[in-house]
Amino acid sequence: MRMSRTAGTAKKSGSGLFLAIYRAVRRIPAGCVSTYGAIARLSGHPGLARQVGYALAALPHTSTVPWHRVINAQGRITLSDANGAATTQRLRLLAEGIAVDGSGRVSLREFGWKITE
């Protein structure tokens, strides 16, 4: 595992939750998107969908976690967008071949990650 522990706040928090979430997000194959609830569930913490977003929010730039592939169950990009992160995510998804409309909506029906492994 890459030293993603550089997650400043996350590393200090010492909660395995963050690490578990990061691992689940990394599990997402390219060209697919997953939901916070799914990540929480895959990470072994069902119901902690909110904390998934919290963990990603604390995610450092040095991390190789494809957080942009994580969206809400509605297939919508819900981000604080304090620094234009939402825009970044939209661009990244488009780069992955994922169709995102002007409202930041993605077709989970088409790109929603399906555990096929």
Place this chain on the structure above:
DNA sequence: GCAATGACGCTCT
């Protein structure tokens, strides 16, 4: 230890 917050999920309208 309590109160407030948040990149959420689900149901109803």
Place this chain on the structure above:
DNA sequence: CAGAGCGCCATTG
């Protein structure tokens, strides 16, 4: 499909 309300739980002040 869009909007509003309620519930869940960990992190932070």
